[in-house]
Amino acid sequence: MGVVKGEVFMPELPEVETIRLGLEKLVIEKKLSGLEILCEKSFKGDKDILIGQKIVGLERRGKALLIEWSNGRWLMIHLRMTGQLIFVDGDERFAAGHPDEGFCEEMPNRKTRVVFVFSDGSHLFFNDQRKFGFCSVLTQDELREDKFLKKLAPEPWAMAEGELFERLQKHRKTTIKAAILDQTVIAGVGNIYADESLYAAGIWPAQKVEDLTRTEIDGLWKEIIRIMRLAIESGGSTMKDYVRADGTRGDYLDKFAQVFRREGRVCGRCGGVILKTKVAGRGTHYCPNCQKAKG
DNA sequence: CTAGGATCCTGTCAGC
DNA sequence: TGCTGACAGGATCCTA
Numbered sequence: 547m548g549v550v551k552g553e554v555f556m557p558e559l560p561e562v563e564t565i566r567l568g569l570e571k572l573v574i575e576k577k578l579s580g581l582e583i584l585c586e587k588s589f590k591g592d593k594d595i596l597i598g599q600k601i602v603g604l605e606r607r608g609k610a611l612l613i614e615w616s617n618g619r620w621l622m623i624h625l626r627m628t629g630q631l632i633f634v635d636g637d638e639r640f641a642a643g644h645p646d647e648g649f650c651e652e653m654p655n656r657k658t659r660v661v662f663v664f665s666d667g668s669h670l671f672f673n674d675q676r677k678f679g680f681c682s683v684l685t686q687d688e689l690r691e692d693k694f695l696k697k698l699a700p701e702p703w704a705m706a707e708g709e710l711f712e713r714l715q716k717h718r719k720t721t722i723k724a725a726i727l728d729q730t731v732i733a734g735v736g737n738i739y740a741d742e743s744l745y746a747a748g749i750w751p752a753q754k755v756e757d758l759t760r761t762e763i764d765g766l767w768k769e770i771i772r773i774m775r776l777a778i779e780s781g782g783s784t785m786k787d788y789v790r791a792d793g794t795r796g797d798y799l800d801k802f803a804q805v806f807r808r809e810g811r812v813c814g815r816c817g818g819v820i821l822k823t824k825v826a827g828r829g830t831h832y833c834p835n836c837q838k839a840k841g
Numbered sequence: 842c843t844a845g846g847a848t849c850c851t852g853t854c855a856g857c
Numbered sequence: 858t859g860c861t862g863a864c865a866g867g868a869t870c871c872t873a
Contacts, residue, residue, distance in 0.1 A: 624867085627867060628852095694868080719844070720843080720845085826845095828867095844872105844873090846872085848870075856860105856863105
């Protein structure tokens with residue numbers, strides 16, 4: 547199998563959490579000695595304020611990675627669709643985010659947009675083929691007032707039972723897939739986890755929100771949590787996962803994907819065939835037998 | 842207020 | 858073979 551060239555695998559909440567956990571062990575207490583901005587669009591805020599500062603902590607909200615510095619500033623990194631972070635320290639390397647051959651290439655490469663140079667000689671590379679992602683330097687106040695973070699819904703596991711159903715009532719006329727991709731409804735769900743959780747919950751992606759019961763939405767919420775936890779535990783889309791010990795390519799999606807990018811293949815539950823269509827303007831994978839239209 | 846379409850950007854691939 | 862246009866999609870912006 548392996549990863550087909552050009553395929554997009556968007557870092558979602560579990561991938562960003564994987565990055566956070568991986569980087570936490572590598573960059574805490576490291577001092578920034580230099581910053582190279584290779585693409586102006588990819589970097590927002592004060593370019594000099596972090597120089598000489600140490601990283602004191604890493605947090606995450608939804609798909610946003612938040613790095614706290616010794617002077618109280620924050621660096622928000624959003625990988626959007628094709629972002630990746632690659633930490634290089636001599637022979638040691640940790641790469642995560644959008645998986646591609648860059649995980650193993652010499653750094654910087656043509657997709658490198660920002661380089662963080664640490665005083666011990668190690669580097670953190672922010673790569674982003676499509677330039678939709680960004681790094682943004684913020685003060686504590688700016689972080690608190692950030693438009694995206696302010697509107698962002700709670701993490702799935704921080705919600706009470708029934709809360710997703712309540713939040714969805716503002717979006718009764720749209721499809722359930724569009725609604726759970728909305729970061730103001732639930733944080734961190736992207737295209738892959740939307741398809742996977744809807745399949746696991748047995749809900750047709752194009753179903754109107756108003757046609758779904760509280761019980762069905764509670765079930766969907768539980769599947770979102772279960773699948774995201776599974777993805778975090780298996781450390782999705784890191785270099786280890788992309789390249790096997792023997793150097794061949796692994797497929798991180800094999801670990802948990804039942805429908806995503808499996809169109810034309812057999813459904814593991816009913817033996818039917820997985821279809822691909824378009825819902826909410828996104829490629830959408832589902833089993834027409836296990837996920838039937840209702841209402 | 843919500844719903845839905847256009848937009849950004851680069852690389853891949855189908856079709857001529 | 859080489860060009861051209863369609864497509865991929867997270868979040869934002871704009872319009873209805």
